[in-house]
Each structure stands twice: as C-alpha cells, then as structure tokens.
Amino acid sequence: MPTVLRIGAFRFYFYSHEPNEPPHVHVDRGEATIKIWLEQVEVAKSRGFRAHEINGIVTMVEEHRDRLLEAWHEYFG
Template sequence: MPTILRIGPFRLYFYSHEPNEPPHVHIDRGEATAKVWLEPVDVAKSRGFRAHEINGILAMVVEHRPMLLEAWHEYFG
C-alpha cells in the first residue's frame, strides 16, 4: 500500500493488488475513506466523508492529478 502523498490529515495511496483497474487513488482521513478515479476525476466510492468534503477532495486530486498519474504509471507500469 504505497503512500503517494500526504496533505494535511489526508493520506493518498494505491493498493498494490489493483493494477488491472483504471488509474485511481485511495484517500483516508481517520476512519473516512474514498476511492477516486483519475481519468476523469470522479468518486468511485466513499465512506465517512460529507458531501462538502468530497468536493474538497476532488479539488485536491485535480490539483495533484499529473503527479498522481505519473506515480500510478511508474508503480504499475
């Protein structure tokens, strides 16, 4: 489960056993978790985040999307 980025209380990471899925990132803050697709940026699933927090998470992913995609392709090939 490589951590790609930490932003404040958020941890962005990949599960190493998901190489056959489209590029995405998992985001945790405490007990809350989300899975966000990178192409296009959209929520795949979320548990524990409120709607306004999801909007902020999507904005954070959009801001760091080039780096996240690069990390995805470097890790999964």
C-alpha cells in the same frame, strides 16, 4: 500500499493488488475513505466523508492529478 501524497490529515495511496483497474487513488482521513478515478476525476466510492469534504478532496486530486497519474504508471508500469 504505497503512499504517494499527504496533505494535512489526508493520505493518498494505491493498493498494490489493483493493477488491472483504471488509474485511481484512495484517500483516507481517520476512518473515512474515498476512491477517486484519475482519468476523469470522479468519485468511485466513499465512506465516512460529508459532501463538502468530498468536494474538497476531489479538488485536491484535480490539483495533483498529473503527479498522481505519474506515480500510478511508475508503480504499476
């Protein structure tokens, strides 16, 4: 699970065994986790985050989308 970005308590990473899915990133903070698609930034699934936290995480992903997509393509080819 390569970590590609850390912002405060949030860790942004990929699972190594998901190369056949569209580009996405997982974000964890403690026990809470969220999966966000990167082509059209939107939540795929979430567990443990409140709505206002999800909005903030989506904003962070939008701000770093280019970097996250580049890391995805570098990692998965």
